[in-house]
Amino acid sequence: MGVHPFTDFVDPTAxxxxxxxxxxxxxxxxxxTEALRGKYGQLYGxxxxxxxxxxxxxxxxxxxx
Numbered sequence: 001m002g003v004h005p006f007t008d009f010v011d012p013t014a015x016x017x018x019x020x021x022x023x024x025x026x027x028x029x030x031x032x033t034e035a036l037r038g039k040y041g042q043l044y045g046x047x048x049x050x051x052x053x054x055x056x057x058x059x060x061x062x063x064x065x
Contacts, residue, residue, distance in 0.1 A: 001028055001061060025062075029054035 009024040010017075032054040040046055 001058065003031070004028060006062075025055050025058050028058045032058070 004024070004027055006020070006024050009020045009027075011020070014020075029051050033050045036050060036054075037046070040050070
């Protein structure tokens with residue numbers, strides 16, 4: 001989350017703000033999953049579980065800041 005601050009996803013010209021958080025969390029969870037793939041990618045369920053779990057962690061961290 002430090003690499004991609006939420007403000008990087010804010011588009012002041014957008015007609016709606018609803019996509020900002022979705023894009024933010026998609027980027028964060030995708031990059032976290034890729035960072036873990038080398039060490040844990042061979043484990044059972046990695047492909048199915050890591051991306052949504054990373055998004056849940058990002059949500060929790062976002063809520064507590």
